[in-house]
Amino acid sequence: MKKIYYYQTDIGRVALAEQDERIINLYFEGDFIPIEQYTSKETDILRISHKQLQEYLRGERIKFHLPLAPTGTSFYKTVWNCLQNIPYGTTRSYREIAEQSGNKKAWRAVGNANNKNPIPIFIPCHRVISTQGRLAGYRGGLQMKTYLLELEKNNKK
Secondary structure (H helix, E strand, O other), X not given: OEEEEEEEXXXXXXXXXXXXXXXXXXXXXXXXXXXXXXXXXXXHHHHHHHHHHHHHHOXXXXXXXXXXXXXXXXXXXXXXXXXXXXXXXXXXEHHHHHHHOOOOOOHHHHHHHHHOXXXXXXXXXXXXXXXXXXXXXXXXXXXXXXXXXXXXXXXXX
């Protein structure tokens, strides 16, 4: 059974969802949530995830230690694995992630994978920018993306 719980954070209200004690979704305020798929219940893994998210947002955590289980195509999962290897406080281009994923011409597909990332922040798609260094789309909005990148830049150890 999928479980979901809502938390107030420094970036607004978020919903964290888990199944079988693995995080499957992070929803931002305003995201569509298929609530009929979930039971509203706070679990240990959701509580731990919220704690780590709050530590990250306060600049006290640079890496998450959580069991993640994003749902997506094999290509998307390959991209999401690459994203988790982008060091805190740094960025990579869509082209660089495409090359790391094994298909250097798939930079648009990398953008699609970022857009479909069900666990933003924990899978740091906000660290991906255009080859020209410009910020491109982010599910939480470009203001949120800018906020997260600045947070990391200012708290880089």
